[in-house]
Amino acid sequence: YYSFSRYFLECEILFAITVSIRLECIIMFIDLRMIRDAQFNNLRQNAVDVTLDPDTAHPALILSNDGKQVHCGDERKKLPDRSKRFEPAINVLGTQGFSCGRLYYDVQVKGKTVWTLGVAKGSVNRKGEIKLNPENGYWTICLRNRNEYFALAAHPVPLSVNDPPEKVRVFVDYEEGLVSFYDVNAAVLLYSYTGQTFNEKLYPFFRPGTSDSGTNTAPLIITPFKQQRLD
Template sequence: MCFGSLAQCRHISIEQGYLEQEISELMKRSSEVEQLSHAKDHLHLLQKVSIHPLSYELFEAELKRVQQYAVDMTLDPDTAHPKLILSDDGKQVHCGDRRKQHPDNPQRFSKGVCVLAKQSLSSGRFYFEIQVKEKTKWFLGVVRESVNRKEDPNPSPANGYWTVILGQNNFIALDNPPVCLLLQSDPEKVGVFVDYEEGLVSFYDIDHAALIYSFTGCSFTEKLYPFFCPGNNDDGKNFAPLIICPQ
């Protein structure tokens, strides 16, 4: 995966129209919060409410709701790129400096330093959390079973990737088109929630109980697998592992 190629993504200006947007959002805020108490689809409404102190409790409640769908998962060594090093318990992964000699089976990623979980989803909901603390690059989300594992990843929903990435100090949702995200702080733990029938994939900053991004209106027709890319070692700067958090 070439993190540098993401420079072409659409940037969101924090200056242009900022004041007008804030005024507009403040005017709509009270009615939106009122809707939350009546709406069935809380998540979509929550995305429309700015992340201010008043809304923290609302996001925290939504986060607790999706956490009830948490599943225990382990990494699948048969899918791991040869440079990846997995812990014995299958809960951690980081990138080494050399390729290991592994059978080049159809399930294994040969180009991108990626690995999938053993567990999959073809209906219902699931949720998992990943520690990304002290990493300078990472690439997380879910992918459909049929993604091409023998070429460099070309991540987008059209290609079966619903993912968020950190690279070169940029947080990017790899939607179509990609969206650069302005986060208040670097997440140390990321939660991923999937509702298969709803066509929803959401990413959360756990420590701040904030929604990072949601892919909505997705059409899932295959099994979905949790997807992890710790990024290259980068001369030790990105040596910290991705860690699947216990549930």
């Protein structure tokens, strides 16, 4: 006959195995999290200083005096019609370009309903209708309609984003042909463009979006850096 003592013994063994498996899963999760955090933190040595280039800014954009913030105003300013200036696209580039190495910069996007961030070739078309994709010299991701995130590849790629990022990291490895985007606070990769070919200077790219009936007035803010400055 099947004894109760044997039954309880088997239950205890099964319980012990279950606990052991759960502990192994927890340890594995912690190890993976530590590896991910270490890889993310290793990027910090590649931080660069970025400021906005007013000569490239659309006339409706309002830049802060220190060149670290930008939002779209309700009126166009009267500005010189430079070849560098974006129009009618409401964009602005960073002043500093780069053509080698690894680097990143962080941008606060908190409180915005629309934005586009990334990098662009220095030779991109600044006038007329502009389609943002790698073929045209743009590597970007964007937020649309408050909660829709896309990578603007040849065909827009929907991004799975659980919690809206408040700060986005744009990371470039020039030699590897890599452009990656991270949620800084969550230390989560949002998207990567891989296997790209860069043959000229790249510049930080910003599109803060229009005011969206007053719901998108928060600026894009380039956050402080702690490493070298771009040439």
